[in-house]
Amino acid sequence: MTEEDGHRDRRNSVSRRTIIQALGVGAVAAGTAPAFAQTSAPPGPPSTVTMPPRDFGPGGAPTTYFTDPDVITVDPAFNQYVQPNSAIMRLWTGGLWVEGPAWSGEGRYLVWSDIPNNRQMRWLEDDGHVSVFRMPSNNSNGNTFDFQGRQLSCEHLARRVVRYEHDGSITVLADSYQGKRLNSPNDVVPHPDGSYWFTDPPYGGQLYEGAPDAAGGPSNQQGRLKSRLGQSVGFGEARRELPTNVYRIDPSGRVDLVIGEDQVPDPNGLCFSPDYKRLYVSSTGKGPGDAGPGGKGEIFAFDIGTDNKATNGKVFSDCMVDGVKCGPDGIRCDVDGNLWSASNAGRAVGYNGVLVFNPDAKLIGRIRLPEVCGNVCFGGPKRNRLFMAGSQSIYAVFVNTQGAAPG
Structure with missing residues (x-):
């Protein structure tokens, strides 16, 4: 080898190294996969959405060139x-368990609950x-706004439904039924x-989302959990007394039972059809202190008559998609009567x-998120914007329809 040949080889070597550094290891690995198969790092977990995984944050690369790849048409009827x-878009992240998104039309803001952090x-x-x-929010869960623009909230810790009045005061709408909490x-x-209709499952009867029962209660039978730890005076002293039911709060203030636990165990999300002649109720899994088997992750539908009775109850959907159980939670109807349900497939x-x-x-469409979804x-x-509460984040996407109800 001459001295000139040596210089030429060194120049080629430097050139190759420069190219490798510029392209990155991934580019080389992609081009020489068989040679690196035994020495490369193990692959990461599969993406919960598109491949390659997308960045939902404001600084992420664009993903949408006509329609979002994670808004999926199952039936052509969904295209409209x-x-x-x-x-x-991911609007915010940083919660522990995010729930109860609700829209204030007058205030033009979204409110939601971060249950374990005890805040809205x-x-x-x-x-x-x-x-x-x-803050504190009494570990509030579901929220909405009524026809007068007042916020309604379901409080796990205080075991009640409240309304925030326009003057800033709070009205307790319901905290008991027939003398029982x-x-x-x-x-x-x-x-x-x-009237207001609400569900009353037992999920707040645990350390993470409220307070367990006082010693001897169904969710704390042995009394090992100190239900008053970290609580204000008067909280953490109640015991579960009622089955899991659906109730109606009459304008007079009377609380009526409309759907019993024997019909829908562990009722969770609920909403009316646009004409208010049908009520949908999600039935989720077994909760703390449940004596029975609990819900099976189904959505039920009931006819609602002029007498406010719920009749002809039946399973609307078992929420099985491609053999996968997609546990329902919060639900809302659009103006055409389509039901939009949160999906928690774990x-x-x-x-x-x-x-x-x-x-x-009939399932006509899906929206995929990188987290389980608790409510919408x-x-x-x-x-015409759908807000979705993921486990720790809030997401949103514009749709070509409108919600049927306020909040």
């Missing part, structure tokens, strides 16, 4: 509800600012007749998010 050029958060539509709205109200919806990759059913219970609501000035 998909808004082209609208991307799923607020997102402002004009500039995207997020701040603590109420409620379990932990979960979700609430208003009716045009001035570790089943790609099935967490939202399921969309037509009024005949329609909002925005035109009520």
Whole structure:
């Protein structure tokens, strides 16, 4: 080898190293996969959504060139509800278990519960600012706004449903039934007749989302848990006394039982059809202190008559999609009567998010999120933006329909 040949080899070597560094190890590995198969790092877990995994944050690369790849049409009927050029956006993250999104039409803000952190958060539509709205919130879960624009909240810790009045005062709408304390109200919806309907499962009867029963109660039978630790005076002293039921709060203040535990065990999310002649109720899994088997992750439908009785109850959907159990939670109807349900599929990759059913219970669309979804609501000035409460985050996507009810 001449001296000139040596210089040429060194130049080629430097050139190759420079190219490798510029392209990155991934580019080399991709081009020489067989040679690196035995020495490369093990692959990461599969993406819960698109491949390659997307960045939902404000600094992430664009993903939407016509329709979002994680808004999925199952039946062509769903296409009319998909808004082209609208991307799923993560608006905020940082919660522990995010629930109960609700839209204030007058205030143009979204409020939601961060249950374990004992606070309500607020997102402002004009500039995207997020701040603590109420703290403590008594471990509130479901929220909504009634036809007069007043916020309704279900409080796990206080075992009650409350209304925040326009003057800032708080009205307790329900905290007992026939002299017995409620379990932990979960979700609430208003009716045009001035009544409020709510579910009362037992999920607040645990350390993480409220307080366990006092010693001897169903969720603390041995009394090992100190239910008053970390609580204000008067909290953590109640015991579960009632089955898991669905109730109606009459405008007079009377609380009536409308659906019993024998019909829908562990009722969770609920909503009315646009004409208020049908009530949908999610039945989730067994809760703390349940003596029976608990819910099976189904959505039920009931006819509602002029007498406010719930009749002809039946399973609307078992929420099985491609053989995967997509546990329902919060639900909302659009103006065409389609049901938009939160989906909690746990570790089943790609099935967490939202399921969309037509009024005949046919699955027509899905929205995939990188976290389990606990609840949804329609909002925005035109009520055409779907807000989704993931486990730790809030997501939103514009759709080509509107929510049927306020909040």
